[in-house]
Amino acid sequence: MLKARGPLHTLKEYHPPLGNREGLRLDFNENTAGCSPRVLERLRQLDGTTVARYPEREKGEQVVAAHLRVAPEELLLTNGTDEAIHLVCQAYLEPGDDALIVVPTFAMFEIYAAATGARVVSIPAGPHFEFPTQAVLSLLTNGSDKNVRATRVRLIAVANPNNPTGTFVPVQDLARIAKAAPDAAILVDEAYFEFCGESMMPKWRECPNLFVTRTFSKAYGLAGLRIGVLTGHKEQMHMLRRASSPYNLNSVALECLPAALADKSYVREYVNQAIVGRRELEADLAARGIRHWPSRANFVLFYLGDNCKTFVHEMRARGILVRDRSSDYGCKGCARVTVGRDEHNQRLIEVMREVFAELGIGEQVAR
Numbered sequence: 001m002l003k004a005r006g007p008l009h010t011l012k013e014y015h016p017p018l019g020n021r022e023g024l025r026l027d028f029n030e031n032t033a034g035c036s037p038r039v040l041e042r043l044r045q046l047d048g049t050t051v052a053r054y055p056e057r058e059k060g061e062q063v064v065a066a067h068l069r070v071a072p073e074e075l076l077l078t079n080g081t082d083e084a085i086h087l088v089c090q091a092y093l094e095p096g097d098d099a100l101i102v103v104p105t106f107a108m109f110e111i112y113a114a115a116t117g118a119r120v121v122s123i124p125a126g127p128h129f130e131f132p133t134q135a136v137l138s139l140l141t142n143g144s145d146k147n148v149r150a151t152r153v154r155l156i157a158v159a160n161p162n163n164p165t166g167t168f169v170p171v172q173d174l175a176r177i178a179k180a181a182p183d184a185a186i187l188v189d190e191a192y193f194e195f196c197g198e199s200m201m202p203k204w205r206e207c208p209n210l211f212v213t214r215t216f217s218k219a220y221g222l223a224g225l226r227i228g229v230l231t232g233h234k235e236q237m238h239m240l241r242r243a244s245s246p247y248n249l250n251s252v253a254l255e256c257l258p259a260a261l262a263d264k265s266y267v268r269e270y271v272n273q274a275i276v277g278r279r280e281l282e283a284d285l286a287a288r289g290i291r292h293w294p295s296r297a298n299f300v301l302f303y304l305g306d307n308c309k310t311f312v313h314e315m316r317a318r319g320i321l322v323r324d325r326s327s328d329y330g331c332k333g334c335a336r337v338t339v340g341r342d343e344h345n346q347r348l349i350e351v352m353r354e355v356f357a358e359l360g361i362g363e364q365v366a367r
């Protein structure tokens with residue numbers, strides 16, 4: 001057997017629930033309505049030549065640049081945000097470097113950073129899962145943690161809004177961090193931007209070490225096509241383009257993307273429904289006295305303690321998949337539930353009430 005590089009032996013394994021996901025899938029923050037009908041229409045029009053030819057990324061990049069109101073040289077279309085994170089880690093991290101993440105957060109930051117041989121330094125979020133801006137800044141400026149030298153920090157990755165907590169870091173805080181760490185790539189993952197509305201884009205013109213990613217997997221419902229975008233200062237993007245395969249995206253995704261972007265009302269309505277559902281869910285949890293974290297994304301995290309596993313199991317038995325996040329840092333006993341289209345939100349809330357009643361969760365407060 002070949003021996004894989006050292007860092008791969010100690011990598012954390014990411015185990016998404018990929019099999020046996022029958023039912024209403026509210027466990028993965030996917031779009032519950034599917035993609036726009038215009039995308040389906042476009043798919044039906046595709047013929048054999050689209051599939052036979054190597055994909056041409058350039059046209060799609062112009063469309064996305066116009067959509068984001070940035071220059072085409074300031075972006076790179078990627079095979080989902082996952083590839084964007086991977087590319088940034090590959091481009092800037094070496095063995096001996098430090099990569100900072102604030103936990104809990106999206107698992108792929110740690111996996112891709114550690115795979116390069118860099119050391120991943122995890123800083124815990126505050127007691128309400130708030131982003132510890134001050135702690136990050138003091139670590140960068142004073143090196144207050146004797147094990148972390150500011151000069152070795154080459155990557156700081158932040159999901160904003162964060163997954164699994166739904167919390168949001170003010171963009172000014174991230175800009176301060178970017179300025180305090182000019183030798184580090186600051187990767188801001190805005191996978192849930194559409195449900196939140198605030199962005200760092202195009203702050204890289206002030207902070208050239210900043211990268212912002214977006215995905216078409218969530219609000220646009222294209223997770224299966226795998227398409228996202230990495231944006232940043234054009235000189236940095238030039239380097240990243242060198243490291244990327246010219247054929248990193250499939251031609252079907254590229255053909256469908258313009259149709260998805262053109263159907264603005266479809267995305268707007270979907271996002272509105274998800275936000276209304278999020279508010280209703282949060283109000284229901286509050287009325288029951290269930291601890292939860294106000295979310296800026298298309299999901300809500302809440303604490304059920306010892307009842308968490310049974311709750312997830314009972315929801316599944318009633319045809320709704322939700323996610324036990326107990327293995328994430330600071331999330332023991334927490335479940336995460338995706339919101340989406342009205343009818344799915346209504347079904348979710350009804351079934352949750354039934355399960356809460358059966359398990360006696362939040363009863364005293366609700367009465």
Ligand SMILES: Cc1ncc(COP(=O)(O)O)c(C=O)c1O
Pocket residue numbers: 028029079080081082083106159162163189191214215216217223227228
């Ligand atoms: C914060 C965050 N970033 C990225 C992704 C994955 O995005 P993509 O499908 O574009 O790879 C997810 C998916 O759950 C996520 O939560």
